[in-house]
Amino acid sequence: MRIRDSVALVTGASSGIGWASAVRLAGAGARVLVHGRDEGRLAALADLVDGVPLTGELADPGQVDRLAAAALGAAGRVDIVVHNAGAGWAGPFDRMPEADIGRLVAVNLAAPIGLTRALLPGMRARGEGHLMFVTSIAGRVGVAGEAVYAATKAGLDAFAESLRLELRGSGVGVGALAPGVVQTRFFERRGQPYGRDHPRPIPADRVAAALVRAVAEGRDDGYVPGWLRLPVAVRGVAPGLYRRLAGRFGGS
Numbered sequence: 001m002r003i004r005d006s007v008a009l010v011t012g013a014s015s016g017i018g019w020a021s022a023v024r025l026a027g028a029g030a031r032v033l034v035h036g037r038d039e040g041r042l043a044a045l046a047d048l049v050d051g052v053p054l055t056g057e058l059a060d061p062g063q064v065d066r067l068a069a070a071a072l073g074a075a076g077r078v079d080i081v082v083h084n085a086g087a088g089w090a091g092p093f094d095r096m097p098e099a100d101i102g103r104l105v106a107v108n109l110a111a112p113i114g115l116t117r118a119l120l121p122g123m124r125a126r127g128e129g130h131l132m133f134v135t136s137i138a139g140r141v142g143v144a145g146e147a148v149y150a151a152t153k154a155g156l157d158a159f160a161e162s163l164r165l166e167l168r169g170s171g172v173g174v175g176a177l178a179p180g181v182v183q184t185r186f187f188e189r190r191g192q193p194y195g196r197d198h199p200r201p202i203p204a205d206r207v208a209a210a211l212v213r214a215v216a217e218g219r220d221d222g223y224v225p226g227w228l229r230l231p232v233a234v235r236g237v238a239p240g241l242y243r244r245l246a247g248r249f250g251g252s
């Protein structure tokens with residue numbers, strides 16, 4: 001997908017991976033529409049990238065539709081959507097409050113589906129566009145203590161894969177990028193800091209660089225860091241072995 005002169009909407013751009021991705025997309029020549037809830041941070045980013053700030057609570061389906069309308073209203077079209085906004089929750093599943101279950105499913109899974117529903121018709125009509133989904137290694141292997149988070153990300157992966165098949169030949173590309181552990185506010189916000197020595201958290205900008213490269217090259221699927229495809233492959237061919245190893249080394 002050609003990034004120069006495209007219009008790119010980045011959800012969850014007020015922080016972390018989304019912020020870094022918006023900066024890189026703008027650097028590559030896109031006009032960026034930056035979404036988030038934190039108006040102060042969003043205004044600062046919009047200044048930095050000469051972009052348009054768009055606020056919206058993605059746990060609310062009405063606001064998802066309003067975000068799509070605001071994006072189209074601001075730029076007339078959206079060529080690239082980076083579905084990045086997301087939230088975690090860590091702890092034993094049976095202690096997870098119902099409201100947090102609903103919030104994670106709404107923000108991590110239902111919102112990207114709703115936003116795609118609203119913005120895909122324009123891309124199809126133009127015969128061009130790109131949908132990029134920020135998933136997670138958690139959704140590809142499962143993680144103890146993050147059952148609902150992992151389920152939403154696995155759902156997002158399945159949505160992306162299915163859409164990719166459906167949109168073949170339409171000119172609309174679909175990418176999914178699964179990061180591992182990234183240095184952002186994600187962990188403090190999920191209510192449990194990242195507490196392991198390995199793997200070491202990587203900078204958000206490394207994910208953003210991989211993401212923008214994947215959009216530009218129309219890559220279907222990827223991991224950052226790339227070695228994460230190994231545990232996924234082990235789980236695929238030897239699930240029993242994988243579970244034994246995850247029991248010893250896994251967890252969040």
Ligand SMILES: NC(=O)c1ccc[n+]([C@@H]2O[C@H](COP(=O)([O-])OP(=O)(O)OC[C@H]3O[C@@H](n4cnc5c(N)ncnc54)[C@H](OP(=O)(O)O)[C@@H]3O)[C@@H](O)[C@H]2O)c1
Nearest residue numbers: 012014015016017036037038058085086181182184185186
């Ligand atoms: N950090 C990691 O290790 C890691 C690993 C794998 C995948 N990921 C995924 O990467 C994506 C970005 O996360 P990050 O690490 O950059 O975390 P982050 O720094 O906490 O950023 C999350 C972004 O999502 C937005 N957001 C969260 N809840 C929202 C809601 N209810 N409505 C609207 N926007 C909401 C936040 O907006 P406000 O700040 O304005 O509220 C923020 O811009 C997420 O999908 C996450 O699951 C992260």
